[in-house]
Amino acid sequence: MSDRMKIFLLLLPAMFIIVVLFFGGLAIGAMRSFNYMPVIGLTQPNFDAYISVFTDREFYLSFALTFHIAFTSTVISSVLAIGAALLLRRSFIGRGLVNFLFQINLTVPHLVGAIGMLYLFSQSGSFARLAAEFNLIASPADFPALVFDPYAIGIILQYVWKEIPFIGVIVLANMQSIGEDYESVARSLGASKWQTFRYVLLPLIFPGVLSASVMVFAFTFGAYEIPAILGANFPAALPVLAYRKYTDVDLAARPEAIAMAIVIALLSAVMIYFYVRYSRRRIRG
Amino acid sequence: MTHVSIKELTKVYPGAEAPALDRLSLEIPTGELTALLGPSGCGKTTTMKMIAGLLEPTSGDVMFDGRSVLRDKPENRGVVMVFQNYLLFPYMSVAENVGFGLKMRKIDPAEISRRVGEMLELVKLPHLGDRKPSALSGGQQQRVALARALIVQPNVLLLDEPLSNLDAHLRFEMRDLIRSLQQEMGITTIFVTHDQEEAVVLADRVALILDGQMKQYDRADVFYKRPVDEATARFFGGHNFIPGTSDGHSFECALGKLALPAGAVSGTGRLTFRPENVRIGSGQEQENLLTAQIADIIYLGTQTRLKLIVCDTEVEAVVNPNEIESYGVGDTLPVHLPRTTLWVI
Numbered sequence: 001m002s003d004r005m006k007i008f009l010l011l012l013p014a015m016f017i018i019v020v021l022f023f024g025g026l027a028i029g030a031m032r033s034f035n036y037m038p039v040i041g042l043t044q045p046n047f048d049a050y051i052s053v054f055t056d057r058e059f060y061l062s063f064a065l066t067f068h069i070a071f072t073s074t075v076i077s078s079v080l081a082i083g084a085a086l087l088l089r090r091s092f093i094g095r096g097l098v099n100f101l102f103q104i105n106l107t108v109p110h111l112v113g114a115i116g117m118l119y120l121f122s123q124s125g126s127f128a129r130l131a132a133e134f135n136l137i138a139s140p141a142d143f144p145a146l147v148f149d150p151y152a153i154g155i156i157l158q159y160v161w162k163e164i165p166f167i168g169v170i171v172l173a174n175m176q177s178i179g180e181d182y183e184s185v186a187r188s189l190g191a192s193k194w195q196t197f198r199y200v201l202l203p204l205i206f207p208g209v210l211s212a213s214v215m216v217f218a219f220t221f222g223a224y225e226i227p228a229i230l231g232a233n234f235p236a237a238l239p240v241l242a243y244r245k246y247t248d249v250d251l252a253a254r255p256e257a258i259a260m261a262i263v264i265a266l267l268s269a270v271m272i273y274f275y276v277r278y279s280r281r282r283i284r285g
Numbered sequence: 286m287t288h289v290s291i292k293e294l295t296k297v298y299p300g301a302e303a304p305a306l307d308r309l310s311l312e313i314p315t316g317e318l319t320a321l322l323g324p325s326g327c328g329k330t331t332t333m334k335m336i337a338g339l340l341e342p343t344s345g346d347v348m349f350d351g352r353s354v355l356r357d358k359p360e361n362r363g364v365v366m367v368f369q370n371y372l373l374f375p376y377m378s379v380a381e382n383v384g385f386g387l388k389m390r391k392i393d394p395a396e397i398s399r400r401v402g403e404m405l406e407l408v409k410l411p412h413l414g415d416r417k418p419s420a421l422s423g424g425q426q427q428r429v430a431l432a433r434a435l436i437v438q439p440n441v442l443l444l445d446e447p448l449s450n451l452d453a454h455l456r457f458e459m460r461d462l463i464r465s466l467q468q469e470m471g472i473t474t475i476f477v478t479h480d481q482e483e484a485v486v487l488a489d490r491v492a493l494i495l496d497g498q499m500k501q502y503d504r505a506d507v508f509y510k511r512p513v514d515e516a517t518a519r520f521f522g523g524h525n526f527i528p529g530t531s532d533g534h535s536f537e538c539a540l541g542k543l544a545l546p547a548g549a550v551s552g553t554g555r556l557t558f559r560p561e562n563v564r565i566g567s568g569q570e571q572e573n574l575l576t577a578q579i580a581d582i583i584y585l586g587t588q589t590r591l592k593l594i595v596c597d598t599e600v601e602a603v604v605n606p607n608e609i610e611s612y613g614v615g616d617t618l619p620v621h622l623p624r625t626t627l628w629v630i
Contacts, residue, residue: 091299181372184339187359188366189386190437199389203376 033259040251049259059260061235063267069152069237070221073159078213080160081167082205086197088168089175103165110162114229117158121146147230154230155237159220167212174208175201206283214272221268238264287349287363287440287473289313289336294345296331305331307497308345313490316471318464320488322478322520328497329477333443336475337366349440360389363440369449371430373418379429380405380414386437404432408462424455428462435466442467444476448483460487481508481521493517509559514630518557524601525563527556531629539598544572544624554629560590562626563602565609566619573622579614593620 031037034045053059088099105113120126128143137143147154182204186196227237236244242264245257291311297304306328313319321329334340336347338359346353354362365386373382381388383404384397392400405411408428418426427447434442447463448456464487467474478484484491485505492502501513512518515526529538533551536543543556566574577593577600589609591602602620612618 181368181370182374184334184337184359184366185368185372186385186389187339188337188362188364188443189389189433190360191385191389192358192360195389199385200374203374206376 029258030262033255033262035255037255049255050263052256053259053263058235058241059238062238062241065152065235066221066227066238066264067271069155069159069227070217073156073163073220074213074217076156076160077163077167077216078209081164081171081212082202082209084164084168085172085175088172103169105162106165106169108162110158110223111225111229113162114158114226117154117161117230118147121154121157122148148232150232152227152231152237155226158226158230159216163216163220167209167216170208170212171205174205178204203283206280210276210279214276217275218268218272221271222264286315286471288315288351289441289473289475290346290348290351291332291336292346292348294332294335294347295343296328296335296340297343304328304343304497306335306494309494309499311492311499311502313473313475315473317489318467318474318476318487320476320478320484320491321494322481322484322491323494324479324520327494329479329494330445332494333366333445333475333477336441337364337443338362339366364443365434365437365439365441366443367430367434367445367447369446371418371426371450373426373429373433375418377418378414379410379416379418379421382418382429383414383432383436385433390437400436404436407435407466408432423450424452424459427451427455427459431463431466435470435472438470439472442472442474444474446478447476448487449478449480456483463487493520495520510626511628512557512630515555515557518630522559523557524560525556525558526630527598527600529553529556531556536627536629539596540575540600540622541596543622543627545627545629546625549627549629556627557630558622558627560601560603561588562623563591563593563600563604564621564623565604566621568619570621573624573627575620575622576617577620578617579609579612582609582612582614595620 031045033049035042035048036045084102088095088102118125122128123141123143123145125140125143125147128137128140131137131143132140145153146157178201182200183196186200187193191199222239224237224239224243227240228243231237231240235241238260242257242260245253245260248254248257289311291309291313293308293310294306295304295308296306309328309332311319321332323329331340335342338354338357342355347355349362373379374385377385380398380401384401387397387400401414402411405414408431410425410428410432413421413425413429418429421429427450431447444463448459451459460483463474463476476487478487485508488505490503491505491508493500493508495516500517501508503511508517508521512521512523515523518526527536527538527540529536530553531537531545531549531551533549534545536545536549536556538556540556568574575595577595579591580594580599581592583590583592584606585603587606588603589606591604591609593600593602600620609618
């Protein structure tokens with residue numbers, strides 16, 4: 001058997017999953033979004049679902065909210081993760097324990113974290129009760145709305161809590177593989193600590209930060225369960241809106257839901273493209 | 286330009302039992318090129334990093350022109366270090382790398398561009414400013430690293446194994462370039478190396494460091510003629526160490542009674558002489574003429590190494606291949622040890 005054939009056969013299972021299941025599903029979804037469903041007699045494809053999506057004011061509100069959630073979570077997580085990695089790469093007493101604690105919530109599912117967030121930060125949660133107990137507020141209901149709130153603070157808190165160690169672990173590994181010699185060179189050439197970070201370390205770790213933050217952005221932009229549990233009813237995040245339409249009793253809303261899901265994927269890809277381009281130019285000058 | 290004084294410099298890394306560097310003291314005169322020579326792990330790079338301010342000494346002091354610089358931040362010391370693996374910033378062009386130090390000093394971009402051009406001319410890479418470091422050869426990267434260091438006109442230049450990653454022909458080229466730039470700019474320069482040949486050809490003075498301690502600090506030729514001990518002599522390629530007793534004029538040992546040069550120490554010790562100083566005797570010599578049997582002949586190209594047995598003692602010699610053309614293993618021949626080449630340690 002030739003090497004080419006061997007490679008082809010080895011790749012076949014993975015290619016089957018990607019081509020048949022992913023692209024197959026996408027193709028069927030796309031057909032439905034164009035109102036092409038021969039099974040129920042729809043044989044004339046059209047753009048009605050997309051027109052409906054783009055003329056719905058709620059879609060734009062949801063898009064703005066979802067972008068706010070994804071962008072804010074990604075930026076805060078990335079900045080804090082870089083800071084944490086800078087601290088954790090130093091040697092200090094108890095570093096192993098701190099490192100362990102830093103990474104421990106990687107193993108906690110998002111859903112569990114969201115429920116924890118609900119217990120802690122809702123107006124009937126532990127912090128609200130504690131604040132009322134210590135007379136910081138008159139009653140738990142006076143606690144600031146951090147979940148189900150219009151600014152999605154609870155959702156962002158949950159993502160930041162979960163994504164800091166994710167980005168941090170990648171950045172820390174990146175920093176450790178780079179070592180400190182580049183920074184030593186910069187210092188001896190006259191760079192201050194800040195200049196060394198800005199002009200040397202940051203551009204060096206940038207590919208790692210970029211990959212991790214792109215993953216976080218894509219995930220937070222397209223994730224359903226956290227906005228569903230911690231988000232306000234209106235406006236809802238785009239994936240929540242799409243799911244509501246998909247599960248609508250009116251089957252005619254289904255193409256609109258799928259169109260929305262496809263729009264979410266496309267918007268996510270476009271935003272990631274511009275994010276990568278812009279940040280590469282800013283960081284590497 | 287700067288006179289560098291290193292006083293009892295010691296570094297013990299956390300958790301280490303032995304110091305990486307143990308009370309090293311050195312005086313490096315203004316504008317001189319000094320080599321810190323020693324095997325890997327002997328404390329050379331640790332010394333450099335402490336001079337540059339990149340590492341805190343456990344004790345001791347580093348002084349520039351009589352002033353302690355231990356409290357000065359690395360960026361304020363006027364010391365630039367060029368690392369063994371160049372460490373050019375991979376995302377910057379060659380010109381950006383060279384101009385980095387000036388940019389950090391907030392020099393006007395037009396001035397940076399002018400000085401970068403001059404510096405690239407100086408290191409003979411005038412056309413490569415736009416390239417990325419990954420598109421350069423090892424020798425070109427080394428030149429860029431050197432240009433990046435020299436452009437900030439440091440008081441002290443530190444070079445970590447500057448020639449070790451280069452091919453043989455590039456080593457000669459780079460050695461000459463470093464030497465000429467250093468002399469032209471008069472920068473006090475310290476470089477570390479594990480290669481005694483590199484140290485000898487490049488440095489005004491050599492400091493030999495073994496196991497974290499300085500063994501000898503002298504002009505290069507002294508290491509060959511007057512090593513302080515056997516370890517030093519061995520590091521510089523010495524092979525012959527014959528135990529015996531000296532009365533200051535002659536040395537009584539297994540080879541017989543050999544005449545010593547003036548100034549030789551008295552007492553028990555080891556007689557040492559370099560293999561290349563063992564001469565094939567003509568029979569006319571008045572002193573230190575011995576009869577040797579050839580145990581082995583190793584042809585090295587331009588030289589031939591001989592293992593000789595003299596009075597049941599093994600002696601190594603390196604001679605011109607033409608001199609022993611007519612000899613074979615087992616033959617005997619006269620050998621002469623000129624008194625000026627002998628040394629007692």
